[in-house]
Amino acid sequence: MTRSKVTIDGNEAAGYVAYRVNEVIAIYPITPSSPMGEWADQWSAEGVPNIWGTVPHVIEMQSEGGASGALHGALQAGSLGTTFTASQGLLLMIPNLFKIAGELTATVLHVSARTVATHALSIFGDHSDVMATRSTGVALLASNSVQEVMDFALIAQAATLATRVPFIHFFDGFRTSHEVGKVEQLTDDDLRALIDPGLVEAHRKRALSPDHPFIRGTAQNPDVFFQARETVNPFYLAAPDLVQKVMDKFASVVGRQYHLFDYLGAPDAERVIVIMGSGAEAAQEAVEYLTARGEKVGVLKVRLYRPFSVEHFLASLPKTVKTLATLDRTKEPGSTGEPLYIDLVTVLSEGMASGKAPFKTAPRVIGGRYGLSSKEFSPAMVKGVFDEMAKPSPRNHFTSGIVDDVTHTSVEYDPSFSTEDPKTVRAIFYGLGSDGTVGANKNSIKIIGEDTDNYAQGYFVYDSKKAGSVTISHLRFGPKPIHSTYLITHANFVACHQFNFLEQRDVLKAAVPGATFLLNSPYGPEEVWDHIPRSTQEQIIKKKLHFYVIDGYAVAAEAGMGRRINTVMQTCFFAISGILPRDEAISAIKHAIEKTYGKRGEKVVQKNYAAVDASLDHLHEVKVPAKVTSGFDLRPPVPAQAPEFVRKVLGKIIEGEGDALPVSALPNDGTFPSATAQWEKRNIALEIPVWDEVLCIQCGKCVLVCPHAVIRAKIFDPAQLEKAPPTFKSAAARWKEFKDLKYTLQVAPEDCTGCALCAEICPVKSKSEAKHKAINMEPQMPLREAEGENWNFFLRIPEADRRTLSLGQVKDVQLLQPLFEFSGACAGCGETPYIKLMSQLFGDRALIGNATGCSSIYGGNLPTTPYAINHEGRGPAWSNSLFEDNAEFALGMRLAVDQQAQYARELVQRLAPPLGDELAQGLLNAEQSTEAGIREQRERVAALKAKLAGLKTLEARDLTNVADTLIRKSVWAIGGDGWAYDIGYGGLDHVLASGRNVNVLVLDTEVYSNTGGQMSKATPRGAVAKFAAGGKPRPKKDLGLMAMSYGNVYVAQVAMGSSDMQTLKAFLEANAYDGPSIIIAYSHCIAHGYDLVHGCDQQKAAVQSGYWPLYRYNPDLAKLGKNPFQLDSRPPSLPLEKYIYNETRYTMLAHSDPEAAKHLLKLAEEDVRDRWRLYTNMAAMPMNGGAKEVK
Amino acid sequence: MIDLTTKYLGMKLKNPLVVSASPLSEDLGNIRRMEDSGAAAVVLTSLFEEQIHVESATLDKFLQQGTESFAESLTYFPDLTGYNLGPAGYLEHLRRAKQAVSIPIIGSLNGGSTGGWIDYAKKIQDAGADALELNIYFIPTDAEMSGAEVEQVYADLLSAVKASLRIPVAVKIGAYFSSLPNAARRLDQAGADALVLFNRFYQPDFDLENLEVVPNLILSTPHELLLRLNWVAVLYGKIRADLAVTGGVHTGLDVLKSMMAGARVAMMTSALLKNGIGHLATVRAELLKWMEEHEYESIQQMQGSMSQRAVADPSAFQRANYVKVLSSYSLKAGTR
Missing domain, CATH: 3.30.70.20 (Alpha-Beta Plaits)
Structure with missing residues (x-):
């Protein structure tokens, strides 16, 4: 059977299979797994059938907890179901995983394994999430490469049906989920061959049905729970053999043979590394290189980690092994070792005791950690571990890939050690997000992967900033399969798509001697030399680089491409690298352009073609002078006057050298200045x-x-x-x-x-x-x-x-003074002005709990933070707990501050005699509703501390510690609509109901912006979003109205671009109100699809159209007998369509499905009318003593 | 029996009432109502080449904006199966319009580039249009460009389109030529089957509060007809191409005047937007009533009867006319 070769990433590979072998798919966005759900949603919207010919139902839930609940229900009712997740999302699924496994229910979760947040959040990959599910009873199956992701997605599905043990099929977040590689695509026939209809039937028969009723999910007592729990043992004991049978079946159908444990290396190896995940590929590359040079080393790839088969494990190892090293991509502080290590020690100990182990003497086992948060793991590091294993007393509980100068766990390695195949082309491209470099490179990989016999791999490193983001593309092409699951450090082609990068970073660091350097330069071949930094010149000369320049911006502008130089630079890459004959390359590039942009119209395709056609005439080789002439060099990453920590630590991160920082350089509890x-x-x-x-x-x-x-x-x-x-x-x-x-x-x-x-x-x-x-x-x-x-x-x-x-x-x-400055948010961000305003008004006394999302990323993603300090040393105290718990997190801050303030007041009363009555009464009765009042209280607190310094009692010391809480604090919960409307709504509701003085700021962009624009319950009717490809059919939830129903919550809906005065009033009133407050702030966003320079105009239009009425609901007014609800905007005066059709999120539906757009517009207009009628009635509602005239 | 038929673009039309290109004809139901109310032909809403290009470029720009920059949000929108950005939607509408009614459907094309004109014109022809109206809206702002050069642009565009089409082609032009008769002749020579007088240019207005230029397109008023009458009357008989009046035709009397000036058809939109599509029937009735009262036998009989060459005083259409009109107007006003 011929199978097509496709160039896709790990997420698409997993989604491809999962979609075809399931019926109900419950999803929720979380990096890096979101694309799996997005693919499923897209295929479902397009009507792509599964292998049974029906279109799976894809539903977005409010959280991963919700997704797992929906999945559990779907499974219990007899459907084949799946979900996709990672990290915290997987943790939220754990309660259901216990249930699903306890009920022996067949399902597969596809997990792009990601770091669980500890001292910091990280979106990158390791196994800490997967390892946290070990006790649930799910089977854990690891894929190491994009091809394996596709293969194991199917094997897992077949195995779960065969074993009745639910599976987590996992692969490394980003390194595998986002690596683009050339793989053989399984066919529907392959899928059908592996999925046994009898097992599907059995699954359905186990389902709940009123037609053959029984109950499942009982509560059990001490008498039987234990015994019942032991009933599952036979299934777990049988599982490994059944999984191996599925793998054997897969081999007979597809041709690729996998085992529960796959050993590679010398048959007489003495040193063997045991590892799972993408790191196993780098290990394989190192092992192949070393064994070719006579070293007795090997690698054991763990595929099925749970249920762990001792028998299969022992049978997989050469008898000659003397030292085993386990490598865990996770950390369990305080344990006797990481999971794989402990498993191995147990297995060997039991194996030796029972005589089942094939060794005469038990091999020595050492364990180490590597690759946390996608830390690089290269063959050089693998060799470092092998070298350590060869020592008479190798280090145990070691780390690889970092320098640990605190507890000295790290094993050394030689970074210059390289196993790169000389026939593999290795290319690095430095670009900007906005110049299209990554998109062009993804196309290049597809061209090379699909138009030639070469293997191809692409991996992309992105920025932590959303404006002016730098991208680094790592591309490999070659005749041999590529196992290099690490960044390129030995490049034979380097392209720098932005001239100014030369003064910011060493772009030629990875260039090998004789490599090619392509530079997008406003200077021609004759004059460019004197405009590049000294160290760059030095490297070009020393490494004898072939140096080419093109004025990409001039060519792009001429072709009508603006600042998108992607196709220009791509054409040059093909022309210089010679991977394809020029004509073939150009025709392939054009074909790719047609494929990528064809849907967007002929004109777009034509201007891209024009850019391709014009490129080569402007590409010039530079005659490299023999001498370094430049009078300048790379700029320091931070100014010399920056504080030491900024220079020595953050500066390193800024210049891209963070990997070199030792453990001692970093704070031990996540605290940063x-x-x-x-x-x-x-x-x-x-x-x-x-x-x-x-x-x-x-x-x-x-x-x-x-x-x-x-x-x-x-x-x-x-x-x-x-x-x-x-x-x-x-x-x-x-x-x-x-x-x-x-x-x-x-x-x-x-x-x-x-x-x-x-x-x-x-x-x-x-x-x-x-x-x-x-x-x-x-x-x-x-x-x-x-x-x-x-x-x-x-x-x-x-x-x-x-x-x-x-x-x-x-x-x-x-x-x-703003105490929130220079954030990494998108240029023109609609959220940050609100945070900045809050920081100006209350920043010197604010505590902020920040929900995960855009605002936590631009607020706290290293290297720097925008939260600032005033001249008195005060500023916002900021922290991000989780996505789902932010209201509660902020409430906790409020409780702490209030509790300490209460204690401080009690202490002031107790210590009144020595403090003096005037000071004590002043402190206790301070009026702090104005800046002047706060200033006076600050002065009193300073006087208090001075007096306390003279009192040597324990109470005096205690009061000194809590004295600052006598100054009124402003506590804020800040987050986006994904948090407030969806995942955190339950907690938010509880906090609003608590009556406590917490101010909630909802930065409402109407989608999950940070994860790429997925629908939330704030998404308006008719807008296209991910998971709402046909336009959201239902209206936006009225969060403000829900909050108002409590009666004692201050609620405001604002849009700064429409009325800055009303926004300001709302912030002041929310802060002044001694109870819960919520401000719902219209935040224009890049995910709305228009030029954000018009953000404020759009805010005006949103209000004028009646879509976003401005109002304030102040319970304090009710106390005065007045109507608490004030409608601050005028009746709708602009047709809704004049507002919405300025935005791509609406126009794309008008283009793609005009009838649906028209229908949804009509409904949305009715929403506006209904809401306006309701609000005007509310505003006119007569109150005791404050009746308004009904108009 | 009064004969209302006329000949336009080689087609025999049942009367001279043609609906000009407007958003009204975006709706198939409207087109049916136009036929039912007596329209002899419909110029379909325009296919705007520039609009297609702008929409395409805008969509491309904003689908791309911010993508492949930040690891968590590599895109911001789902990839939809299609966006109907080419002329496909328009052509489909044309096909359906042809099936829905028996009166001729004239395609209308607003273009900017030669390549675009030809490509889209052919597609309109292939979709079944009975004829094509080219709406040339080139507005010169370059002080280096002479009137002759501007006219050459028009002529070249027209020749290129004519060379690639078999259906008749009308050209809708504006009034702003230093010598309209000469420009008309050049278009005539370039192969125009009809000239449609005149395009109503979008004329930006000023917002004095915000010091901004704001788009402005107001419906035509009957007084605009006079400019058309003047030039149709002047051109009648001087060129081979048919003449059509568009802009300011609101009543049956306006249609009569257009015919007498020398037009083959009178086109309406504003009056229909104002009074509804059924207004066509009213206009037709007015037309018939006047002809009956004045004992006219046919439309063709009156076509050109008040053209410059047919009136007693041809100089009435020349510059002196301006003075006379003004003085007569003030005289009237003074007698009140």
Whole structure:
């Protein structure tokens, strides 16, 4: 049978099989498993049938807990069901896994194994999640490569039906789930051959049915539970043989033979590594290299980890083994060793005791950890482990791949050791997310994988930032199968798609002598040399690199491609690398373009073709001079004046050298300093705002909307200007009360992302040239130096005295220092202005619990954090617990603060005599509703601490420790709609019902933005989202209305772009309200599909159309006999379609299915009308003493 | 029996009432109602080449925006099976319109590039259009470009389309030529089967509060007819191509005037948007009533009867006309 060769990633491979052999698929997005669910949803929407000819039903649930519950139910009712997950998601499924396994129910969960959050969250891969399920009774089957993912997805399904033991089929998150590789695709016939209809029938017969009723899921007592639990033993004992039988059947049908344990290496090996997951591939590569050179080494790949077959394990090992090393991709602190190690020790001990082990003397076993959070694991590290094993007293409980200078666990290795096959082309591409490099490389792999006999592999390293993100593509092609599950460190082709990267990082580090270097350069072959840094020149000369340049941006612009240079650079890669004859390559590239972009219209295809056709004429080889001439070198990653930790630790991470940091460099409990984003100086804006001080009316709107806090205002004494840099601008302050002061609006040129929201919102236009505003975007490069100097001067100007400002005025709020700055959010982000506003108003006394999502990533993803510190050393205290528990997490903070404050008050009362009555009464009765009140209390607390210093009692010490809680704290739970509407709703509801003073800020982007735009219950009707490919059929949940039903919750719905005043009022009122508050904030988002420069206009349109009514519900008003509900926006004045059809999330449905779009639009219009009617009635509701007239 | 038939683009039409291109004809039901109300032909809503390109580029841009940048969100949208971005939807609509009614359906094409014109024109022909109306909307803003060059662009486009099509081609033009008769003749020579006078350009307005240029397209008013009448009357007999009036035709009397100036058909949209599609029947009735009252036998009889060459005072259509109209208007106003 011929099977097609496809070039796909691990997630698609798993999804492909899982979709075809199931009927009910319950999903929930979580990185890195989301694409499996997305594929399933897409195929279901397209009507792709499974092997029984019916289209599986795919349903998105509110959490992984929900997905596993739905799966459990579907299985109990007789369906074949599956789900996909990872990390915390898998942990949320554990309760159901116990149930499903306890009930001997056949199912397979496909897991892209990911790190479980501990001291930090990590989206990357290791086995900590899978290992946490060991006690549930599920079988654990590991795939090591993309091909194995496809094969084992089927083997697992066949095996679960045969054994009745539920399976987790897992593979390494990112390294395998996102690796693109050439694999042989199983056919539906292969699938049918493995799935025994008799077993499917048996599965159905075990289902609950009122037609043959029984119950399952009883409660049992001490008398029988234990015995009943032991009844499953025969199934677990039989499972390994049954799995092997399935593997044998698979081999007879497909041709690839797998075993429960697969040994590779010398038949007389003395040193054997035992490992599972993608690391086994790197180990195989090292073993093949070393055995070819006579070394007696081997690797044992563990496939079926649970149920663990002692018999099969012992039979798989050569009898000659003297030392075994287990490698675990997980860590269990405090244990006697990691899971695989403990298993092996047990197995050998039992095997030797029973005489079943084939060894004369028991091999020595050592265990080690590697690869946590996708830490690189290379053949060099494997060799390091083999070398350690050869020592007379090898280290046990070691680590590989890091330098542990604290507990000295790490084994050494030689990074220059390479097993790369000389016939394999190894190429590295540095690009920007926005220039299309990764997309083009994915196409290149497909071209090479599918148009040639070569094997192909692609792996992509992304940035932690969403604006100006750097991507590094690692591509391998060659005649031999590729087992290199590690990044390329010996490249024979390096392409740098962004000229400015040269001064930021050593792009040629991996280039081998004689390699080719392709550079996208605005300078031609004659003049480029003098524009590249010294160390780059040195490497080009020393390594004798073949150096090519192309002005990719010029070619792309000419072809109408804007700044997308992907096809230009791709064409050059093919032309230089010679992997395919040029004509063939060009025709293949064009074919790929047609395939990728064809659906988007002929014009798009044509301009890509034009870029391809124009490329080669602009590609030039540079005649490399013999001498280094450059007068400059790489810029330091952070300025020299940055604090030591920033320079020595964060700076290393910034320059891409984080792997080299030893254990001692890192905090041991996940604590990191605040105010570090200021040191990154990313310089990603092509254009930055320039202030026209004459035209400006000093309204502060630009400062308010800036998502990155890079445009700021201060008022100050004119005397400050004496030392101002020459180009520093100022104007007379336009405040009655500050008329003698100066005003400056300053931009941080190196931190700006160039989103232009400030220029767009600026309300002032020149009377002689309408396009000229008080803020205008101009190229950054010529301004960088002078404005950088101005910015530094500006920072030294004292902040305004908060007590003198009217915080109810946007104009005054611009003068408050933001304590949230320079985040890595998307340029033009709609969420961050709200957080920044909160930080300006309450940041010096705020505790923030942050739900996992965009806001936790731009808030706390290393290397730096945007949460900042004011001149008094105060700033937001921020933490991210989980996705699902954030409201509870913040409530815990509130309880702690309140409890400590109560204790402090009690201590103040107890210590009143020595403290003095005036101070004690002042502290206890402080009015803290204003900045002045807070300032006075701060002064009292300072006085208190001074007095306490003189008291040597335990109570005095205690009071000193909790004294700061006497200053009113503002506690916030911040997160997105995925948290508030879906996964965290139960907890959120409970917190709102608690009556405690927690402020909830919902940054409502109406999708799961961070994981790529999946539908949430906040997604509006008619919008296309992932898991809602046909447009969401149901309306958005009215979270505000639900919260209002409590009556004692402050609720506001805001849209800063529509009314900054109303937003400001809502924040002040929410904070002032002594009870739970929730602000639902319209947050425009890249996932809405339009140019975010128009974000504020869209917010206006959302409000004008009535889609997003602005309101505030303040229970304090009810206490005054007034209607607590105030509708702040006007009746709808814009047709809904004028708002929604500015956004791709709606227009793509209008294009793809106009009838459905029309229908959903009509329903959405009715939603708007109904809601408006309800709200107007609520606003007009008469209250005791405060009746409003019904209009 | 009064004969309302006319000949346009080589087709015999039952009367001179043609519905001009507008969003009204996006709906098949509307097209049926047009036929039922007496329309002799329908110019289908326009296929906008620029619109297709803009939609395609916009979709491409925003489906790509932010992708392959951040490991957790490599894309932001599901990949849908298709987006109907080419002319396929329009062509399908044309096919269905042809099946739905028995009156001729004239395709309409708004284009920008030569390649696009020919490609789309052929597709419209293949989809079954009885004729094609090219809506040329080139607005020169380049001070280096002469009037002759602009006209050459028109002529070249038309020649290219004509060379690749077998169905008749009408050209809808604007009034802004320094010598309209000469421009008309050049188009005539380039093979135009009809000239449709005139296109109503989108004329941006100013928003004084926000100092912004805002899109503006208002419905035609009857007074706009006069410009059309003037030029049809002038061109009648000077070119081979048929003439059609579009813009400002609201009543039966407007149709009569158009015919007398020399048009073969009078096209309407604004009046239908204002009064409903059924207004066609009213116009037809007015037409018949006037002809009966004035004892006209046929439409063809009156076509061109008030053209420049047919009136007693041809100079009435020339510049002096302007003064006279103004003075007569002020005189009327003064007598109130």
